[in-house]
Amino acid sequence: MRVGLITGDPGHPVLAAAAELLVRRGCRVEAVPPGGAVAGEPADVYLLKARTPQALALARELERRGAVVVNSAAATELCQDRVRMAELARGAGLPFAATVAAGPLAELGSPAYPFVVKSRHSRRHDLVALVDRPARLRELAERWPREEVITQPYLPGNGWDQKLWVVDGRVFAARRRSELSTADVESGAAGEWEPSERRAALALRVGEVFGLEVYGVDLLDGAAEPVIVDVNAFPGVRGRPGAPEALAGLALRVAGERGRSAGSA
Structure with missing residues (x-):
């Protein structure tokens, strides 16, 4: 073989x-x-x-x-476009963060602060940032003027990114300190984390909707339910026994x- x-x-x-x-x-x-x-x-x-x-x-x-x-090439490519990703997820009833295509960053208007801005096309070292004031938006626009971006509402959550990875139907998980959060959290709580059955089932449903076998799902706590903020095809899954x-x-x-x-x- x-x-x-x-x-x-x-x-x-x-x-x-x-x-x-x-x-x-x-x-x-x-x-x-x-x-x-x-x-x-x-x-x-x-x-x-x-x-x-x-x-x-x-x-x-x-x-x-x-x-x-x-x-597949099609499923992998779809996960690189955050607009298409959100449309597919929300169309399938998944609790995906409201995602708005905003065009070039330098032409972005003034959404209600705070909000999250991301590169429309997911790739290594892309733009993911919390914008909490006009000065921050101007700073990012100077560095990434022609970058096509999307915006999402800022979800403060509890200060932790909930990372779930799925490999052939097996769910792995970890918590990582969110770079976008302003909440104070204890560093010792990072690393191993056992997701609830509901969150694990949500991660598995993502694979069904997107046609993925190896993928990652980023979750944050919303007001009433976990919210998906990103899906990644074939992530690293480092350090997961x-x-x-x-x-x-x-x-x-x-x-x-x-x-x-x-x-x-």
Whole structure:
């Protein structure tokens, strides 16, 4: 069995650990650079960790050739557009934060303060900031004048970001100090966190709606229910015991299903 990793960083801890587990199971694991090409017969399954335009183009080409890519190129690309993300989530009844496409940051009007501004297109080192006064908005506009942005209401919550990651239906979670919160919290409460059944079920529902197998969900506490503020395709899931095993198991399951499907055709 051959497993391809579409990534610019094959040494990423979770990917490397999952690859080692797959090799132990007799698999051949191949790292595929996002800007590269695949000659010959495609692998049994590809894990799409990179999210650059080159990686998405490669994933689409592999899918065109009949390969199975996890997550699919379409699902991965959708999660990069926060407007489309919000529209899909809210259309499916998910409690996603109200998200407004605001155009270039330098042309942003004066929404009610405080509010959160984010890059419309999710990527590494994108813009995510709390805007609590006009001076802050001017400062950001000077640094990111042409950046296409969205706005969301500011939810103060309890000072913690609730991070949930799902790998093949298995939920991992942690709490991290929110960089946008002004609340005072104890640093010792960070790290391990057991989400409620309701929050875990919400994270699993996100995967169904977005067609994702490996993804992250960012939650904050709203006035009456948890609110989703972001969805990420194939996040790092660093430091979560069991994540490499879940990822390796996903690759084996998907490749096995593909093999059985091909055998019955």
